[in-house]
Amino acid sequence: MAKGYWIARVDISNVDGYKQYVAENGPVFKKYGGRFLVRAGQFEAKEGDNHRSRNVVLEFPDYAAALACFESPEYQRLIAIRAPHSVADLIVIEGYDGPQP
Structure with a gap:
């Protein structure tokens, strides 16, 4: 079964509030089996519109868990805490579990 992921790009306007x-x-994240693969590490923008300053990738056991975490009341409460202090682009995406090169 393919894993699920969150891919987020974030700008923080108030570090203390964040x-x-x-x-x-x-x-x-732990409740839904999430774990960080990328958490604001060093990066070089190579193509496209890379206007956010922070990148985050979380891995979940499957797509359903990734969606459930985002839609959970617990995370919705966290969005309300985060939103006044940042701007984010976030997608929930199903991983690829097929043949590899």
Whole structure:
């Protein structure tokens, strides 16, 4: 079964205000089997419109878990905490589980 992922691009306008979101998101992600693959690491924009300053990729056991986490009341509460302090582009996407080159 293919895994599920969140791919997020974020700009933070108030680092101090954003800290509560960071402090509280771990237990929510853990509940749905999420784990960070990328969390604001160094990057070079090579193509396209790369206007956000922070990149995050979370992996979940499957697409359903990734969707359930985003739609959960726990995460919706975290969005309300994060939103005044940042702007984000986020997609929930199903991983690829087919043949590889």
